[in-house]
Amino acid sequence: MRDKPVAMKRRIEDSQSVSIGLRAKTARAIAVVLGGQLDSPRVLKRVELKLADPAFPETSQPYHEVLDLPWGKAQVAVRKIATRIEKLATKELARLVREAQAEGSIVSGVGIVGAGDRNLEKIGSTHIRAHAAEGVLFREVLEVAAAANDLPNRLFNERDLDETAEVELQLPIAKIKAQLAEMGRAAGSPWRADEKAAATAAWLALAAHRREGSK
Numbered sequence: 001m002r003d004k005p006v007a008m009k010r011r012i013e014d015s016q017s018v019s020i021g022l023r024a025k026t027a028r029a030i031a032v033v034l035g036g037q038l039d040s041p042r043v044l045k046r047v048e049l050k051l052a053d054p055a056f057p058e059t060s061q062p063y064h065e066v067l068d069l070p071w072g073k074a075q076v077a078v079r080k081i082a083t084r085i086e087k088l089a090t091k092e093l094a095r096l097v098r099e100a101q102a103e104g105s106i107v108s109g110v111g112i113v114g115a116g117d118r119n120l121e122k123i124g125s126t127h128i129r130a131h132a133a134e135g136v137l138f139r140e141v142l143e144v145a146a147a148a149n150d151l152p153n154r155l156f157n158e159r160d161l162d163e164t165a166e167v168e169l170q171l172p173i174a175k176i177k178a179q180l181a182e183m184g185r186a187a188g189s190p191w192r193a194d195e196k197a198a199a200t201a202a203w204l205a206l207a208a209h210r211r212e213g214s215k
Contacts, residue, residue, distance in 0.1 A: 017209060018044060018105040020096065020151075021202025023194045024114030024139040026131075027052035027060045029089075030194045033100055033107075034202035038169075038210060040179065041203055043187040045100065046195060049092040051085055051138055059085050062137065063130035071121050071129075082137055089145035097149060108209040109152040111201030114139025116157040154208070156201050165200050169207055176200070 018035035033045040052060040062081040066074040097107050115135035123129035139155065146153035156164055166173045183199055184191030 016104060016106045017108040017206070018100055019108055019202045019205035019209065020093075020100075020110045021198035021200065021205065022049070022093075022110060022112045022142050023198040023201070024112065024135070024142055025194065026134050026138060029092075029138070029142055030198045031096055032195060032198040032202050033096070033105070034199060034206055035105060038203075038207055041183070041199075041206060043183050043199065044103070044105065045096075046187055046198075047096065049089065049096065051089050051092070051141060053084065053088055056081075056084060059088070061130070061134060063133040064127075067126050067130055078133075078137070082141065085137070086141045086144045086148075089141045090148040093142075093145040093151075094149050097151070107151060109154070109205040110142075110146040111154055111156060111203075111205035112139060112142045112146070113156045113158050113161055113197045113201045114142070116155075116159065152205075152209075154205065156204065158197065161197060161200055165204060168204055 016035075018033050021032045021034060023030040028051050029049040031045075031047050031049050032043055034041045035044050036042040058065045058081050062078045062085070063074065065081070066077045069077060093110075100107050115132070117136065118132065120129055120133050120136070123132055143153060143155060162173055162176075165171075165176050169176060171179075180196045180199055184195070187195075
């Protein structure tokens, strides 16, 4: 008899729990808030988080600002700019969490899709290296923002997101893509590759939370 109230509480928490998927882009992030049943999750909100401050243009493409510096010095110079971006990302994510909470949801975690780590120093072209470095930086600031908001978070490499989803959701990729398409029809335009990636990351984060809670 004691287990029934616990089980009921768990079902209520599951119905309220949502996750946030973030697709890192240069100077911004595509955010999708997902909730509902794991086999047919629903998009509750879709927004774009601003990760650059118009008052500080260098926050848009920080590594382009230091193209003329040797790589070691460029990394040091960008650190101050990155700190400003991290603060902005933390505020943007906090705002999204508050909006979700105001609608009665409990944010259980964050999934972040972005560039994987790589040896940037080996990239010969300074311009290509700047783009690659910014891809990593804007993904990293989202990780910092999630941690600063006390949210469990996980990085998903953009290159193998589909394979990860297939394994962890235990669904064939065709069915995952069909469900993502259905989410898009319900959510409306825009529903591009970036929104689908953010939704996939949110779905994976929600599945991880539900699995952990069932143990």
